[in-house]
Amino acid sequence: MDIKNAQQAVDDWIKEHGVRYFNELTNMAQLSEEVGEVARIIARRYGEQSEKESDKNKDLGEELADVIFVVLCLANQTGIDLEKAFEKKLDLKTKRDHDRHHSNKKLK
Numbered sequence: 001m002d003i004k005n006a007q008q009a010v011d012d013w014i015k016e017h018g019v020r021y022f023n024e025l026t027n028m029a030q031l032s033e034e035v036g037e038v039a040r041i042i043a044r045r046y047g048e049q050s051e052k053e054s055d056k057n058k059d060l061g062e063e064l065a066d067v068i069f070v071v072l073c074l075a076n077q078t079g080i081d082l083e084k085a086f087e088k089k090l091d092l093k094t095k096r097d098h099d100r101h102h103s104n105k106k107l108k
Contacts (some may be wrong), residue, residue, distance in 0.1 A: 003083035010072040021077045026072055034066040 014021055041060050044051035075082040
C-alpha cells in the first residue's frame with residue numbers, strides 16, 4: 001500500500017468507524033502517547049532497561065502501526081499529501097546528507 005492509499009484507507013475508516021477525526025491537538029497528544037509506547041518497547045527490549053513480564057508480549061510492529069495511523073490522521077485533517085511531502089523530504093535528505101554520512105567516521 002502506498003502512502004496515498006494509506007491516507008485514503010484511514011479516511012475511509014474514520015468515516016465508517018470513527019464518526020469524525022479527533023481535533024489536531026488531541027491527535028498530537030495521541031501521537032505522543034503512541035511514540036511513548038514504541039520508546040518503552042525499544043528501551044526495554046533493545047536498550048539497557050529490563051523488560052517487565054507484562055511488556056514481553058507487546059508487539060512493536062503494532063505500536064509502530066499506531067504511530068503511522070495517527071500521523072496519517074494528522075496529514076488528512078491538515079490537508080497534507082504525505083506521499084508528496086515524503087518524496088520531497090527524501091530528495092532533500094539525499095542531496096544534503098549523502099556525503100555527510102559517508103564521511104562520518106563514527107559510522108564506519
